[in-house]
Amino acid sequence: MREYTYTEKKDTRSGFGLGLLEIGRLNPDVVALCADLTGSLNMGAFRDEFPNRFFQVGIAEANMMGLAAGLTIGGKIPFTGTFANFSTGRVYDQIRQSIAYSNKNVKICASHAGITLGEDGATHQILEDIGMMRMLPHMTVVVPCDHNQTKAATLAVANYPGPVYLRFGRPKVPNFTDPSQPFEIGKAIILSEGSDASIFATGHLVWEAIEAGRELYKKGISAEIINIHTIKPLDIKSIIQSVSKTGCAVTAEEHQMNGGLGDAVSQVLAVSHPAPLELVAVNDRFGESGKPAELMKKYGLDASNIVQAVMRVLKRK
Amino acid sequence: MTDISQLKLMATQMRRDVVRMVYGAQSGHPGGPLGCAELFTALYFKVLNHSPENFSIDGKGEDLFFLSNGHLSAGWYSALARSGYFDTAELETFRRIDSRLQGHPATEEGLPGIRVASGSLGQGLSVACGAALSKKLNNDPGLVYCLMGDGEQQEGQIWEAAMFAPAKKIDNLIGIIDYNGQQIDGAVDDVMPLGNLKAKWEAFGWNVLEMQGNEMEDVLTVLGKARSFCGQGKPVLILMHTDMGHGVDFMSGTHEWHGKPPNDEQFEQAMSQLKETLGDY
Incomplete structure (x- = not known):
């Protein structure tokens, strides 16, 4: 990691x-x-x-x-x-x-x-x-x-x-990315290579994925963490390459399951490379008032939810 | 084309084009464009500073025209083809598969003369305001024209743009309302009355002119006046009184021909009233 x-x-x-x-x-x-x-x-x-x-x-x-x-x-x-x-x-x-x-x-x-x-x-x-x-x-x-x-x-x-x-x-x-790193639209960034499960995250859930990766590492699980900063056009090649290696994936985003990154990755995997997938996203409900961290926890979007999703997906391999 | 009798012949030919296109496709909107043939003719053959053979979306240095009520496409396509943007033979493809002449105007197929898609109502004036601002930033002396429907005045976005343009002193913009009093479900006064449209636009800060849209002389006079009012700190709005379906007696003054094609008999009747003047496509 x-x-x-x-x-x-x-x-x-x-x-x-x-x-x-x-x-x-x-x-x-x-x-x-x-x-x-x-x-x-x-x-x-x-x-x-x-x-x-x-x-x-x-x-x-x-x-x-x-x-x-x-x-x-x-x-x-x-x-x-x-x-x-x-x-x-x-x-x-x-x-x-x-x-x-x-x-x-x-x-x-x-x-x-x-x-x-x-x-x-x-x-x-x-x-x-x-x-x-x-x-x-x-x-x-x-x-x-x-x-x-x-x-x-x-x-x-x-x-x-x-x-x-x-x-x-x-x-x-x-704020952890290198300020000198140029931004290439449509090109996913592999933040950490791994062999057991791919984590595709977008937005600030990329940091949650990094924290989840650290937790998983302590459990002896090697997660590949990829920043999908461009949802469209999606970097299909990088997604398939990673899942070919790990055999399963988790997506993480602050969005509904319907229509978001998880949906987009599901489409890629179902069509081109079937593999177990778990989605960390909001499941068909509206939000509510509260502090951001409280809401992330309540709506199941923080690092611990990503860890749990990886544990679930590993069992389905 | 400067001779007024020539312009009138062109307007008649455009009306004939419109009915032939809608009849040929057995689909489309004849009423609106029949009422706006004088405007399309005056703009494309007299008023606009434009280069039909050398079309670019940016239109730098040119006057720009936007059709917010995109369902008047048949009339606009006729004006574009006859003024040289594309071959008149292409009018035959109107509303058919693989055509650049979509049911409502679009840029997707690359038809020269069109700069933005329209048809979902209420959006054109905002786009025209943006294009007018772009001209100001570029120190481009060209003017921007935008035709809207009167029923379209019921869209809220129109009034967002109506508020914006005077606030930003967009004085290189001429809005035109096709004031024919008809919309799909019936008379505008029955569907959703517009009240005193002139007073409303004046209250928003526009210089408002009125025009008899089916009288070529008046169209030329008022468009000239509108141009002379530009550059004085206010946008210009023309209330263009028209007769929907003008030129075909049974289509005239009714909402019935907003969006339906004539049958064979009605087509022959219409053609007998709209004589071929400058050659059919």
Whole structure:
């Protein structure tokens, strides 16, 4: 088990804010739009440095998606910013017609995804967004795991043509990835090689997977831990390679089982390489108010749940 | 094409194209485009600064047109083909398998002249606002036009865009409402009355003009006026009074022909009222 450490916990959304500012400096065609959540999305620095390229649209997300589609006409690269709930479900048809079907170069940047949004409760805790976005033809879906990787992903999506959904969160999570590591869309990252079971994790559950791997190692189980930061296009080759070696897999994500990473990996394995699989995800229910760590525990998404899922899947080999 | 009698002949030919396309496909929406033939003609043969033979999605330096009420596709396709974006022979493929002329306009098949998909209503004005902002950022003097339906005014997103454009002083934008008073289920006044549409748009901060959409002279005058109002800090909105189904007596002034094709007999009747003027496709 390869060891990972971190010096501090940081929120992924501030990684987005830094990335947006940096890409704004590098590329004058980058513009940003926000629906009254500039502070929450950390878009203030971009706004202050590039006031002419920042559009405050008010609480009007449908309009924001249309505006973004229109801004691409003439060569702009719009980044929209609002919570994940308002970035997807609220504006699904706008994204579908004006952005995805029209294949517009819009970067939909979604913060506060999942139950770890916390106290605001289920109205704001979207757990269906990955599913909705990965169902759309032309759409790319990126879910970085920590602050550094979110910054790198923000830079990478700007240079990746076509519509992209970039999902990140609210809470401070361990910041452990190498800030100098370039972000390659569609290429899974093997964090630790192993031989007994593959753990495919996305978002901040990658850290939970690392902690689970450590626990499993103590039990004499060798887990291969892979960061699936791009849900679509999925790195099918890396998934099959890993499962060919380990013979079973666990997926981990802060999302519904329906439609998420687990669903995507199930499809790959069922079609190309049948093997036992267990899913760590929310099982067909809405979230609720609470502190992020409490919710992760209650909804079965933390490291101990990943350990249990690995123990279950090993028995099915 | 500058001569007004020529423009009128073109409008009649476009109407004929629309009915022939919908009849040929036995599917589509004849009523709306019949009412907008003067507008399509005026824009594509007189008003727009555009380059049909050299189409690009970005349209830098050009005027852009967006059709928010995408079900008027037959009329738009006729205008695009006849002004040189693609061969008029392709109009025959309207709504058929493997065609670039989808039921509602799309970019997926690469049909020249179309910059965004439309059909699910209420989205076009937002896209047009974005394109107008893009032009401003690029110091591009081109104007952006967007046609909407009157029934479409019932969509909430229209009013988000209506609020946005004046707030951001988007004054290179001309919105046009096809004010024919009809929608699928009946008269707009019966389905969901719009109230005083002029006062509503004025209250949102738009410069509102009215136009007789089936009178070519008035269409040219008002479009010229709208252009002259651009660059003065406010977006422009034209309430275009039209007769849905104009040019075919039994299709005129009713919602019945919103989305149905004529049968053989009705087709012959329509063709006898819309004489071939500039050559059928």
